[in-house]
Each structure stands twice: as C-alpha cells, then as structure tokens.
Amino acid sequence: MKLQFGFDLGGTKTELAVLNANGEFVFRQRVPTPRDSYPLILQTLAGLLNMACESLGTPRPHSIGVGMPGCVDAVSGLVRGSNTLVLNQQPFWSDLKHALGCEIRVQNDANCLALSEAIDGAGSDAGVVFAAILGTGCGGGMVVNRQLVTGRHAIAGEWGHNPLPWPSADEIQVPACWCGQTGCLETWISGTAFAQDHLRHTGQTLDAPAIVQAMRNGELQAAETFDRYVHRLGRALAQVINLLDPDCMVLGGGMSNVQEIYPRVGEVISQYSFGVKATTPVRQAVHGDSSGIRGAAWLCR
Numbered sequence: 001m002k003l004q005f006g007f008d009l010g011g012t013k014t015e016l017a018v019l020n021a022n023g024e025f026v027f028r029q030r031v032p033t034p035r036d037s038y039p040l041i042l043q044t045l046a047g048l049l050n051m052a053c054e055s056l057g058t059p060r061p062h063s064i065g066v067g068m069p070g071c072v073d074a075v076s077g078l079v080r081g082s083n084t085l086v087l088n089q090q091p092f093w094s095d096l097k098h099a100l101g102c103e104i105r106v107q108n109d110a111n112c113l114a115l116s117e118a119i120d121g122a123g124s125d126a127g128v129v130f131a132a133i134l135g136t137g138c139g140g141g142m143v144v145n146r147q148l149v150t151g152r153h154a155i156a157g158e159w160g161h162n163p164l165p166w167p168s169a170d171e172i173q174v175p176a177c178w179c180g181q182t183g184c185l186e187t188w189i190s191g192t193a194f195a196q197d198h199l200r201h202t203g204q205t206l207d208a209p210a211i212v213q214a215m216r217n218g219e220l221q222a223a224e225t226f227d228r229y230v231h232r233l234g235r236a237l238a239q240v241i242n243l244l245d246p247d248c249m250v251l252g253g254g255m256s257n258v259q260e261i262y263p264r265v266g267e268v269i270s271q272y273s274f275g276v277k278a279t280t281p282v283r284q285a286v287h288g289d290s291s292g293i294r295g296a297a298w299l300c301r
C-alpha cells in the first residue's frame with residue numbers, strides 16, 4: 001500500500017505522521033522541538049523517521065513532505081521567516097535530504113492547510129480553493145485542481161501581509177507588523193490582532209477565546225470587537241474573490257472555531273466583491289489541528 005510521510009515542524013512540537021491511501025493515520029508520533037539547536041532538529045527528524053519505518057516494517061520513503069512556518073527561498077535554498085529562529089538562513093532542504101536519505105518537499109503551514117482541505121477536507125468538492133489560517137498569525141494558501149500554487153518566489157498566498165482593504169477613518173492609524181510593513185491583514189484579523197483590537201478600544205487585556213466568551217455572555221464591548229473583526233475579515237476575503245474568485249474558502253487556526261463568523265461574513269463579502277452577490281462558501285477546516293501534518297504528507301502524493 002502506498003504510504004505518505006509528513007513532518008509538521010512547529011515552534012514547540014515536531015510531529016511525523018504516515019497516511020495510507022485513504023488518508024487514514026497509520027503512524028503518528030510527536031516530540032518537543034529542540035528549537036535552540038539546528039543539528040538537534042535534524043537529528044530529531046531523522047530519529048522519528050527511523051521509528052516510523054521500524055514500527056511499520058516499511059523501507060524509507062522516496063520522498064517526505066515537511067510543513068513549517070516560513071519558507072525556503074526559491075533562489076538561495078535558505079530558510080527565511082521561520083519563528084524557529086535557528087532554522088533561518090540554514091540550507092535546511094539539502095541538510096534534511098542528507099539526514100533522512102530521501103527527497104524533501106517543504107511548504108509553510110498555510111499551504112499545508114490549503115492542500116489538506118482541498119484533497120479530503122472542506123474544499124474537496126472545489127476546483128479552486130483558498131485557505132487561510134487565522135491564528136497567532138495570518139497566512140493563506142491556494143490550491144487549483146488539487147495542486148498547490150506556490151508562485152515564482154514561493155510567496156503565493158501571503159495574503160496576510162497585504163494591507164487591510166477599504167479602511168475606515170479609525171483604521172488609518174495602522175499597527176506595525178513584524179514583517180516591516182504597517183497595516184498588514186495579520187495585524188487586523190489574526191487571533192492576536194483580535195485581542196489587540198479589543199485592548200485598543202476597551203483597555204481590557206483578554207485573549208481571543210475570552211473575548212468570544214464575553215460576546216456570548218452579551219457584553220456589548222466584546223460584541224463590538226467581534227463586529228469589527230467580522231467586517232475586516234469579510235473585506236479581506238472579498239479582496240481574494242476579486243483577485244482569484246475561488247470555488248471555496250476555508251478557514252483554519254483558532255479564530256476559525258468561532259461559529260458566529262460563518263453566518264455573518266458572507267454579507268460583508270458580498271458588499272465588497274465586484275458587482276456580484278458572492279455565493280462563495282466560507283467553511284471551517286475539517287481537519288483542525290491535523291491540517292498541517294496531513295498537508296505535509298500530501299505534498300508527496
């Protein structure tokens with residue numbers, strides 16, 4: 001049986017999973033990421049692969065997918081933009097290839113989400129799928145006919161670092177983004193940004209789940225923070241429609257669990273999409289926290 005191997009290399013946990021042809025997990029192991037040592041990260045990945053091959057009684061796969069934050073520069077082959085800082089500026093791709101003895105396909109977590117959901121998740125019935133992670137940060141990925149669109153510079157889908165469209169007067173004072181720009185979508189519609197917006201307007205320091213709970217308890221200020229959030233998200237997704245007009249949009253990350261988003265965001269999208277009442281479904285990711293690892297495994301299908 002054809003097996004698909006995928007690593008999810010996160011800032012705190014490193015996971016290896018093996019999927020069978022039906023997309024079922026046949027092996028799954030998670031260990032802490034040795035985030036302060038580049039050689040130890042390589043050793044950890046090699047150790048997990050040995051464990052999986054022994055446990056399954058299978059030879060080393062021809063290729064393995066790796067999902068991680070940041071990207072491998074298409075020209076230099078060096079990692080950039082990873083929050084596991086020791087990976088940045090390392091030739092991770094070629095070093096890992098030698099450490100594991102097989103071919104490597106590396107993609108960021110948002111691209112892995114998009115691929116996972118397009119293949120057997122919330123977008124499996126759609127030809128063109130746009131997926132967004134709304135979590136600590138904000139990223140996007142695009143899949144066309146079950147193939148990831150990565151782009152000339154491997155930055156396709158970096159929608160989180162486009163500016164918030166159609167800003168209102170009180171959105172002109174834009175927050176700074178870690179990427180060096182100001183007013184990026186990440187600073188408005190990530191879970192982190194949701195909490196910061198609440199703090200700016202109310203002086204209350206609450207995390208995103210606590211604000212959602214306050215809204216459900218009927219607190220007016222929390223409801224207003226959520227109204228602003230849905231409106232910004234709707235505008236951001238309308239911009240995706242005006243550029244790509246996908247068949248389906250899928251949301252992942254912590255904010256995607258807030259069910260109140262789904263019945264409301266479509267109306268805002270329609271208000272800003274060009275000349276149409278948008279019928280594009282906006283769906284919650286089906287595979288939840290497993291999207292990263294599943295997408296990584298599907299990279300080599």
Ligand SMILES: [Zn+2]
Pocket residue numbers: 160161177178179180181184186
């Ligand atoms: Zn940015």
